[in-house]
Amino acid sequence: MKHLIDPTDLTKKEIDEIVALAEDIIAHRERYQGSMAHKKLATLFYEPSTRTRLSFTAAMMELGGQVLGFSNPQNSSAAKGETVQDTVRVVGCFADIIAMRHPIEGAPLVASEVSSVPIINAGDGSHSHPTQTLTDLLTIKRELGRIDDITIGFCGDLRFGRTVHSLIKALSRYHGIKVVLIAPDELRLPDYIKQDVCEKMGVAYRETDSLDEAIPELDVLYMTRVQKERFLDEDEFDRVKDSFVLDARRMALAKEKMAVLHPLPRVNEILTEVDEDPRAAYFRQVENGKLVRMALIISLMEWKDDLHCTNAKCICNNEKHEPRFRLAENGITRCWYCDSKVR
Ligand code: NCD
Numbered sequence: 001m002k003h004l005i006d007p008t009d010l011t012k013k014e015i016d017e018i019v020a021l022a023e024d025i026i027a028h029r030e031r032y033q034g035s036m037a038h039k040k041l042a043t044l045f046y047e048p049s050t051r052t053r054l055s056f057t058a059a060m061m062e063l064g065g066q067v068l069g070f071s072n073p074q075n076s077s078a079a080k081g082e083t084v085q086d087t088v089r090v091v092g093c094f095a096d097i098i099a100m101r102h103p104i105e106g107a108p109l110v111a112s113e114v115s116s117v118p119i120i121n122a123g124d125g126s127h128s129h130p131t132q133t134l135t136d137l138l139t140i141k142r143e144l145g146r147i148d149d150i151t152i153g154f155c156g157d158l159r160f161g162r163t164v165h166s167l168i169k170a171l172s173r174y175h176g177i178k179v180v181l182i183a184p185d186e187l188r189l190p191d192y193i194k195q196d197v198c199e200k201m202g203v204a205y206r207e208t209d210s211l212d213e214a215i216p217e218l219d220v221l222y223m224t225r226v227q228k229e230r231f232l233d234e235d236e237f238d239r240v241k242d243s244f245v246l247d248a249r250r251m252a253l254a255k256e257k258m259a260v261l262h263p264l265p266r267v268n269e270i271l272t273e274v275d276e277d278p279r280a281a282y283f284r285q286v287e288n289g290k291l292v293r294m295a296l297i298i299s300l301m302e303w304k305d306d307l308h309c310t311n312a313k314c315i316c317n318n319e320k321h322e323p324r325f326r327l328a329e330n331g332i333t334r335c336w337y338c339d340s341k342v343r
Contacts, residue, residue: 002303002325002333003112003119004296007130007170014299015170019138019147021295022288029062035298036065042095043069044087045122046078046102051264051286052122052131056099059293068095085114092116097300099131103229116322118300126160126230132263133166134296135289140220142288143259143281149176153214155244156182156224156269158189160231163263164224165193172201179205180214184243186236187226211244215254221246223262223269223282247271251279261285307342309335 003009010018025032041060045053049071057067069091070076077087084102088111091098097118100108105125112119123129140147152171154164158181168189171177179198181189188207198205208214215221223246231237246260251274262270262282274280308323309316315337316323324336325343333343 001118001307001323002300003108003115003121004130004300005109005112005119005121006128007133007166009130012173015134015137015173018134018292018295018299019141021298022134022138022292023141025291025294032063032294032298034064036060036063036301039063039065039097039301040095041065041067041069041297042091042098043067043071043122044076044091044098044100045069045071046073046100046104046107047123049101049122051289052101053099055286055290056120056122056131056293058290059297062290063294063297065297069099084111087111088115088119097297097304118304120296120300123162126162126227127165129162129166129263130170131293131296132163132289133170134292135285136163136167136222136261136263137170138288138292139261139281139285140259142284144219144257147171148174150219151178151180151217152220152222153180153182153211153218154189154222154224155211155214155246157187157226157240158183158224159187160227161224164189164222167222168193168203169197172197172203177203179203180218181205181207182209182211182214182244183207184209184240186240187243211246211250212253215250215258218254218258221254221258221260223260223266225262225265225267225269242268245269245271246274248273248277251277254279307333309338309340309342311335311338311340314338314340 043053043056060067084107092115099120099122101122102124105127108121108124158164226241258279259281260279325333326336328334332341
């Protein structure tokens with residue numbers, strides 16, 4: 001069984017397969033209509049969401065499956081003090097796959113440690129948001145015709161923006177990626193991503209605090225909202241909340257084929273005057289989110305029964321333990337218990 005907790009849980013090949021499947025769904029919607037009949041998706045959302053939760057719901061419905069869950073933890077046993085692990089053990093009795101959003105970083109990971117069904121991280125704190133990443137990659141592919149060889153500018157809240165962290169991790173596996181980090185001092189990308197991802201994986205990056213200076217060279221401009229809910233100090237938020245605003249004047253400085261992405265919701269960082277510009281891809285990106293989540297659900301459900309440990313002496317083949325796997329070096333999948341190569 002495979003979970004999606006971090007974008008690096010997927011190999012580049014698996015990501016490309018999911019993106020290709022989403023493109024096939026776009027071309028042949030009718031073929032996929034009943035593929036999740038009699039299957040159930042649980043959406044466990046401990047944090048506000050519009051797009052992510054509804055796109056998971058719409059994706060499962062379009063595949064012919066059903067959806068249950070909660071969007072307000074106050075209406076769940078979390079309000080009585082139930083742990084995340086206990087909740088997913090319970091929900092695993094009702095659903096075939098779970099999408100979870102949680103304000104606490106690592107919550108979907110600990111859920112996956114005890115879950116009997118695949119867990120999809122739908123966003124954990126400032127940490128990771130892998131399904132937004134799949135959405136972004138599909139959008140870049142559809143807008144520019146490629147994911148390799150692009151210069152992408154990330155603008156706004158690079159410190160708390162989980163969509164930024166996840167997308168940089170995923171892009172680091174592609175060829176010829178140049179990253180421009182556009183943020184005020186207070187909102188710069190965390191060092192661990194610069195060091196462990198960009199420097200280790202050889203992604204060229206530079207930092208600037210001027211959108212005007214950066215915009216002419218970009219193929220993709222990834223705008224973000226300043227993540228008010230993650231600030232501990234309200235004065236600090238007030239100082240940076242209006243750092244960058246994309247308007248028609250700035251769009252005039254950009255390439256003719258640049259694509260503007262934003263995970264949404266926007267607050268004031270993109271003026272509505274930009275919406276009619278053909279390069280504004282953020283509402284098309286929303287539609288891509290549903291399509292790629294359809295592809296992800298199909299893939300995880302296929303992979304669920306696909307993998308098993310072939311080592312007869314592994315504990316999972318000798319006692320009743322749920323087979324579990326981890327993605328190791330060079331895209332190899334290994335048994336979690338005995339390290340045998342399974343794929
Ligand atoms: C993002 C998120 O939740 O991290 N939204 C989304 O999932 N589309 C971005 C944000 O909230 O700013």
